[in-house]
Amino acid sequence: MTLTLQVPWSELLRTKNEKRRYPAVLGYVDGAGSEHRIEATVETRGLTRLRICRFPPLMIRFARHAALGTDFAGQRTLKLVTHCRPGAVAEQYYVQELLAYRIFNHVTEHSFRVRPLRITYEDASGGESHGTRFAFLIEDLDAVAKRNGYRRSPRAQFAQGDFDPLALTRFMLFQYLIGNTDWEVLSGPEKDACCHNVRILVPADAPGPMVAVPYDFDASGLVDASYAVPNERLPIRSVTQRLYRGFCLHNDALGPVRREFLAKRDAIFALVRSEDRLSGDRKQATIDYFEAFFATLDSDARFAREISGRCRR
Structure with missing residues (x-):
């Protein structure tokens, strides 16, 4: 799946250790060619990766009805695993992490499903673009439970x-x-x-x-x-x-x-x-x-x- 995620990245990355939510717009084109733009918020998350990553992992939160009629209908929160740092080596780490989730899906249904992405990070505040990167979404825990x-x-x-x-x-x-x-x-x-x-x-x-x-x-x-x-x-x-x-x-x-x-x-x-x-x-x-x-x-x-x-x- 190919997405754009528009966020004030310059501000978020400068204040990544603060517990704050930032306005976001998630955009994609569906299989029928229709364009979707979903308003959301993002916040940084994690422990080790929050500390060591230039581009930390994120939590995406959707308003109750914001995703109706889209591929994200029914979702309220999704974890986004990002590329962490520039370069091909870092990207390979998270491809392998995605693989771990998919292997556990084969072991048991008591597991988080994941969705790989090519995601373009657009700066809503006019700062530098962070390009198009590999990332993946992790299913919400309540969806796993249900x-x-x-x-x-x-x-x-x-x-x-x-x-x-x-x-x-x-x-x-x-x-x-x-x-x-x-x-x-x-x-x-x-x-x-x-x-x-x-x-x-x-x-x-x-x-x-x-x-x-x-x-x-x-x-x-x-x-x-x-x-x-x-x-x-x-x-x-x-x-x-x-x-x-x-x-x-x-x-x-x-x-x-x-x-x-x-x-x-x-x-x-x-x-x-x-x-x-x-x-x-x-x-x-x-x-x-x-x-x-x-x-x-x-x-x-x-x-x-x-x-x-x-x-x-």
Whole structure:
């Protein structure tokens, strides 16, 4: 999808650390050739990327009826993942992050859907244009919840036994696949903010086990961003080192989930090979990285040593 996003970029980038909303106009031409212009607001978001990115990630907010009759009808808020910094290397990071979301879509419906964009950033205040860049939109959490029969959990802390064992084991093995340790499912950095790079959903109509929906994969080994480092409390020295962080309580679910991933092997590699925005070197590095994951799943000894035997109590 090709869009324009008109915002007073000079002001936003100068004040990116301030919690402010800026007027925006999102424009695109639909498949029938009709032009649409949607009034919205944008604000900066994120933690690490807000700090290190020249062009930070954004939240787009639509007024209640502003998007009626457009491709964005029914949407109220959407996260926009931007190119962060100038240059082809930075763009490759976020193509690979998009790929991570799409792989998890193949693993489970309890996942954020994403939409790749070519987006032109027009300065509403007459400042310099920021050109046309790769970006992608992330589905709103309430949309994920609704299509799965869930709702957001209002709680700030959780116990291991609160979660659906199969669903959480899919989450854990996916994070191991992409080499991501930058998340937490039981609590957040603050008492009232759960959880780190994860959102928790509960069944909408009756009590039942919870599911964890991950996001933000730029600190994964798959992406291997130059700014990404593992938490110093973990026994790894590089984000490309895999570390299984699943719970021993759910080890009985590892067998069936292992078989699920092995059954999806061809589909996962097909996703990688079909991602034409990836450079040849990046694509081959991704294939090699995933081959190592599946080699572990193919070997009972390696699986016991690296995964089931490394669980957290």
